[in-house]
Amino acid sequence: MARLCALLAWALLALPGLGEKAIEEEACCGPIVPRKEWRALPSECARELALPVRYVVVSHTAGSPCDTPALCLQQAQNVQHYHARTQGYCDVAYNFLIGEDGLVYEGRGWKIKGDHSGPTWNPRAIGITFMGNYMERSPPPRAIRAAKSLLACGVAQGALIPNYEVKGHREVQQTLSPGDRLYEIIQEWPHYKE
Template sequence: MSAHSALLTWALLAFLGLGLGVPGEDLPHPCCLVVPRREWNAPASKCAEKLKLPVRYVVVSHTAGSPCDSPASCLKQVQNVHNYHAGTLNWCDVGYNFLIGEDGLVYEGRGWDTKGDHTGMTWNPISIGISFMGNYMERSPPPRALRAAQSLLACGVAQGKLSPRYEVKGHRDVQQTLSPGDQLYEIIRTWPHYHE
């Protein structure tokens, strides 16, 4: 089965709630539908610095690039982001801990345990970076993408990766940037854990 077919099958099973991964494999917490790195063909990470868990802050950004609305297009988009971060910027891996696709799936970047490169020297060691794939200056992510992000955060708390009192910040709250875009920023400001 090709990687593309495997991802589509995985996405369909996840959507239908029929399971994740391969029988007998250690799975992530059952509430969390995260496409693991191996499913989007991520190279081995060269990152070593760990986060101190549970993390108190979550920084939400957007990639400001092309959106994706299917598992196939999101697979390509997360690979593009990785190639830019690791290849062009020479980072140890994709900068974000997780990426959210308009297909309603969460794509594992550095994951819960590894420090990201998403918000600068002050915030990277104390936060999880979640980036929505696309540009949200003039349009909002679809509801399924927003639900995926909120589910991820709930799972982070359930797994002990996020503090139950975690705070959500917009990228622009902690750095001089337009990210996460005007439309997405207005949405996350309504989330119960948002703090400016």
């Protein structure tokens, strides 16, 4: 049933004009690439989020983009290695990573507190990041659809409150993330709040 639900969600997203509204009303979640499939290192994180949360912080990695599952798998590994081995975090900092291949890669998932936006925002927000640099270019539509599907999934699963608020990373920390082009896009999302 879950597989059928995921296929239905992605089919609805493909319909122009209908997809976004239909997926928000559907209790299905699109496919999320589990940690095991992108060969994530074991997590050493234990602090859980108090669900549901009110906020979603959108960022970009400012690194290389990826537009195929093989490249995105490698990029997710690179981000985790940088966070866990270089920065000393307990895992990849984000709850979810969005690839230009249109897939969502599980980071810490819905339940574990991230390290994406500082001590004030980490305990009360889900952090999603787009893999790539979006200062001068926009993510492709399939990546935007994947992110929107993920947020609808969060509401359906009780991880996000129905009237959640989307923030750009630059609104909660001093940074250029999520990049100028992606920031313009998320400002048009219905749940965006300045």
